[in-house]
Amino acid sequence: MDxxxxxxxxxxxxxxxxxxxTLAVVGxxxxxxxxxxxxxxxxxxxxxxxxxxxxxxxxxxxGLPILRGLAQPFADVIKLLFKEVLVPANADRKLFxxxxxxxxxxxxxxxxxIPFSPEFVLADINAGLLFILALTSLGVYxxxxxxxxxxxxxxxxxxxxxxxxxxxxxxxxxxxxVGVLMAAGSLNxxxxxxxxxxxxxxxxxxxxxxxxxxxxxxxxxxxxxAPFDVAEGESEIVAGFHVEYSGAAFATLFALPxxxxxxxxxxxxxxxxxxxxxxxxxxxxxxAWFITQPSFFWLFLKIGGFIFIYLWxxxxxxxxxxxxxxxxxxxVLIPVTLAWLAVEGVMVWFKVGPWAA
Amino acid sequence: xxxxILFYAFAAVLLGAAIGVIASRNPVHSVLFLVLCFxxxxxxxxxxxxxxLAIVLVLVYVGAVMVLFLFVVMMLDINIEKLREGFTRYAxxxxxxxxxxVVEMYYVLWVKRLGMDVTxxxxxxxxxxxxxxxxxEVLYTDYVYPFQLAAVVLLxxxxxxxxxxxxxxxxxxxxxxxxxxxxxxxxRVRLVKVEPEVxx
Numbered sequence: 016m017d018x019x020x021x022x023x024x025x026x027x028x029x030x031x032x033x034x035x036x037t038l039a040v041v042g043x044x045x046x047x048x049x050x051x052x053x054x055x056x057x058x059x060x061x062x063x064x065x066x067x068x069x070x071x072x073x074x075x076x077x078g079l080p081i082l083r084g085l086a087q088p089f090a091d092v093i094k095l096l097f098k099e100v101l102v103p104a105n106a107d108r109k110l111f112x113x114x115x116x117x118x119x120x121x122x123x124x125x126x127x128x129i130p131f132s133p134e135f136v137l138a139d140i141n142a143g144l145l146f147i148l149a150l151t152s153l154g155v156y157x158x159x160x161x162x163x164x165x166x167x168x169x170x171x172x173x174x175x176x177x178x179x180x181x182x183x184x185x186x187x188x189x190x191x192x193v194g195v196l197m198a199a200g201s202l203n204x205x206x207x208x209x210x211x212x213x214x215x216x217x218x219x220x221x222x223x224x225x226x227x228x229x230x231x232x233x234x235x236x237x238x239x240x241a242p243f244d245v246a247e248g249e250s251e252i253v254a255g256f257h258v259e260y261s262g263a264a265f266a267t268l269f270a271l272p273x274x275x276x277x278x279x280x281x282x283x284x285x286x287x288x289x290x291x292x293x294x295x296x297x298x299x300x301x302x303a304w305f306i307t308q309p310s311f312f313w314l315f316l317k318i319g320g321f322i323f324i325y326l327w328x329x330x331x332x333x334x335x336x337x338x339x340x341x342x343x344x345x346x347v348l349i350p351v352t353l354a355w356l357a358v359e360g361v362m363v364w365f366k367v368g369p370w371a372a
Numbered sequence: 373x374x375x376x377i378l379f380y381a382f383a384a385v386l387l388g389a390a391i392g393v394i395a396s397r398n399p400v401h402s403v404l405f406l407v408l409c410f411x412x413x414x415x416x417x418x419x420x421x422x423x424x425l426a427i428v429l430v431l432v433y434v435g436a437v438m439v440l441f442l443f444v445v446m447m448l449d450i451n452i453e454k455l456r457e458g459f460t461r462y463a464x465x466x467x468x469x470x471x472x473x474v475v476e477m478y479y480v481l482w483v484k485r486l487g488m489d490v491t492x493x494x495x496x497x498x499x500x501x502x503x504x505x506x507x508x509e510v511l512y513t514d515y516v517y518p519f520q521l522a523a524v525v526l527l528x529x530x531x532x533x534x535x536x537x538x539x540x541x542x543x544x545x546x547x548x549x550x551x552x553x554x555x556x557x558x559x560r561v562r563l564v565k566v567e568p569e570v571x572x
Binding site (some may be wrong): 141 | 398404431440
């Protein structure tokens with residue numbers, strides 16, 4: 016142990032910070048991947064119980080009966096990794112294999128700027144929100160390419176639907192984020208959290224409620240989740256853009272990024288509207304208690320809540336028709352955000368609510 | 373030193389991608405090379421500490437404009453042979469443009485060699501310097517009229533594009549959502565009391 020400490024302190028400062036950063040990045044990535052794995056399990060369990068079924072309940076950890084079903088994600092991963100990756104005969108081979116990576120990389124890279132706790136964020140950059148917007152807008156390339164490169168009509172239809180949908184809802188999402196910027200006065204996600212100090216009613220959801228709702232709805236649409244999952248539309252276009260994929264390519268194209276993006280949207284909604292790592296009881300209960308202290312625990316709880324809403328929506332609502340999706344995005348959500356931005360401008364001008372200072 | 377290495381690496385990729393745009397046979401590949409170009413120029417902007425512009429370049433060009441571009445190119449049935457026919461005809465014009473660009477670049481380098489500082493200082497800015505705030509400040513004070521003017525021009529372009537492409541066709545069946553939502557049960561369903569037929 017002592018020799019390890021000696022080696023550590025003997026290293027140059029650059030090398031030490033390099034090692035620490037790498038460890039932090041690997042830690043966050045592992046955390047995200049594990050969260051993805053257990054979100055898939057949670058999805059099947061939650062929807063199962065909502066439909067009066069049990070969900071996966073066979074594969075247990077360490078043979079303990081009480082943990083039955085918990086190892087299901089690992090079994091799924093092993094199964095997917097050992098399956099053959101098929102490339103269709105007339106596919107554009109290079110792009111077909113590149114597409115899953117193009118979806119995967121932005122979905123993971125966006126986590127760099129999420130503030131997990133008051134102390135910990137991988138990259139504390141000034142334009143954090145813009146960075147996330149830019150990265151999440153890249154994921155659509157993977158989807159389009161997956162659909163086009165497979166040289167299949169179903170896949171292509173799915174890709175076109177998905178592209179138009181993502182471009183449409185990105186606008187509503189961007190406008191909702193503009194509202195948060197006006198309230199927080201910063202693009203840095205840590206600053207946005209800090210601007211919401213003072214308990215649950217000081218969080219942005221209260222004054223920006225329409226934007227909060229619009230943001231989450233467009234988040235669901237951006238991730239192509241039910242009820243906006245026409246990109247898959249298994250009843251009309253079989254499974255949409257990923258119909259020709261199998262094995263590991265399917266896992267990296269579809270499963271991992273979709274769930275990672277879901278968790279990312281949940282984390283962003285928590286950071287921007289529900290005070291991130293701040294405690295809801297701050298200012299209402301004594302300061303010394305654990306539940307009034309800001310910590311990762313609160314962010315985790317909020318993300319979990321949003322994930323549950325995602326699954327709840329999926330179990331509840333039927334799929335939208337494509338033209339209805341477009342109408343909702345362009346004719347309902349965008350006008351709502353624009354109207355609320357005007358209201359917010361008036362509030363800023365007359366110094367109402369959080370702008371009173 | 374590290375900055376120079378990064379600059380040359382990304383500049384090399386940028387040039388390679390730019391050649392790819394005009395050299396690849398498949399138009400979809402060309403569009404993807406163009407996306408790579410934009411991305412690498414964004415990284416070059418990051419290297420000169422213009423984070424806001426770099427991220428906006430990715431957001432606007434890569435995230436929105438090129439997606440629509442890709443969309444269109446994928447759906448078009450482009451005859452590549454026909455596109456290649458004009459190569460020799462347009463080659464002189466292309467060469468002329470290339471020469472002009474080279475001369476301009478040489479001129480800039482030549483002015484710089486005279487010791488005149490045309491690009492302004494490139495001294496590293498303090499860590500808490502916010503690019504976004506600086507741009508916003510300039511844009512909404514010194515340049516507020518040009519900025520508003522540009523916005524109006526863009527708005528006119530949007531209106532014109534919509535006006536040119538939207539036409540009302542006869543016999544089009546559309547749904548009026550507000551009427552659908554306003555429907556009450558009485559409008560659609562009639563409760564009829566039918567006397568049961570009793571078999572004699």
